[in-house]
Amino acid sequence: GNSVTQMEGPVTLSEEAFLTINCTYTATGYPSLFWYVQYPGEGLQLLLKATKADDKGSNKGFEATYRKETTSFHLEKGSVQVSDSAVYFCALKLRGATNKLIFGTGTLLAVQP
Amino acid sequence: ETGVTQSPTHLIKTRGQQVTLRCSSQSGHNTVSWYQQALGQGPQFIFQYYREEENGRGNFPPRFSGLQFPNYSSELNVNALELDDSALYLCASNKGGETNEKLFFGSGTQLSVL
Numbered sequence: 001g002n003s004v005t006q007m008e009g010p011v012t013l014s015e016e017a018f019l020t021i022n023c024t025y026t027a028t029g030y031p032s033l034f035w036y037v038q039y040p041g042e043g044l045q046l047l048l049k050a051t052k053a054d055d056k057g058s059n060k061g062f063e064a065t066y067r068k069e070t071t072s073f074h075l076e077k078g079s080v081q082v083s084d085s086a087v088y089f090c091a092l093k094l095r096g097a098t099n100k101l102i103f104g105t106g107t108l109l110a111v112q113p
Numbered sequence: 114e115t116g117v118t119q120s121p122t123h124l125i126k127t128r129g130q131q132v133t134l135r136c137s138s139q140s141g142h143n144t145v146s147w148y149q150q151a152l153g154q155g156p157q158f159i160f161q162y163y164r165e166e167e168n169g170r171g172n173f174p175p176r177f178s179g180l181q182f183p184n185y186s187s188e189l190n191v192n193a194l195e196l197d198d199s200a201l202y203l204c205a206s207n208k209g210g211e212t213n214e215k216l217f218f219g220s221g222t223q224l225s226v227l
Contacts, residue, residue: 004155043117043203043218044156089155098169099146099207099216103155 002027006090006104013080013111021075021107023064023090031092033057033066033073034101038087047075047088080111117219119204125225126194134189134222136204144209145187146216147179150201162187163209191224199226 007022025031032051036044048057053068062077073090090104118137126132138145144163148156158171162181176192185206191198201223205216 041220043220044205044216045218046215049215091155098158098161099144099205100158100161100169100171101148101156101216103157105153105155 002031002092002094002102004090004092004102004104006088006107008105009087009108011107011109013109015082015111015113016079017111019075019077019080019084019109021088021090021109023073023075023104025071025073025090025092027071027092027094027102029095030068031094033064034091034093035062035064035073035075036089036091036103038089038106040086044089080109082111082113085109085111117204117206117217119202119219119222121222122220123223123225125227127227128194128196130194131190131192132194132224134191134202134204134224136187136189136206136219138185138187138204138206139217142206142208142217143185144207145181145185146205147187147189148203148205149173149198150203150221151197152200156203159189194226196226199224 034049035047037047048059050057050066056065064075087106089106091101120135146161147159150156161169165181178190181187201221203221205218
């Protein structure tokens with residue numbers, strides 16, 4: 001079946017450290033891939049996306065590259081800030097008309113000053 | 114432009130009861146999706162409404178049902194509540210169609226079933 005696997009948290013980093021959150025997927029066809037972020041008490045917000053192989057999504061210093069050969073979409077940021085503390089979800093969407101996103105279980109990131 | 118708003122923010126019910134959750138989609142959006150997010154898990158797709166018709170459904174039993182109104186707002190109804198229905202219920206909207214994939218999520222309704 002279609003699924004997303006992401007590294008378990010929590011991930012605890014010091015400010016300005018390098019961040020990697022791993023995400024791999026299993027899907028039929030060629031899905032679109034997403035990273036969503038959920039700040040405490042808020043809904044999910046789209047952080048970045050990629051719709052085809054080798055595409056790189058980027059936003060607010062975060063990046064992720066769609067790797068078809070390794071079925072991965074790892075999230076990276078060169079220098080994290082305390083304000084980046086949140087839960088990060090990797091997700092995929094199959095081609096089609098619905099808004100059915102398949103999410104991973106989420107990774108809690110805690111950045112300490 | 115207002116975002117996606119959900120009501121109520123918190124709700125406590127007992128097993129066997131029925132519940133209705135409400136969602137106002139973002140202005141200009143005609144498609145609404147509902148997700149269930151259990152504690153410590155990622156959101157799971159319940160169903161989607163487009164122009165007042167359900168046009169996509171996840172792996173949820175029929176006691177989960179919905180409505181979409183002409184103004185594109187939506188309701189999620191859950192009958193015969195079970196303890197496992199305790200979760201954060203998220204509503205998301207967009208303009209629909211595959212070319213517009215960005216979903217705008219509300220802050221959710223936290224449902225507790227006792």
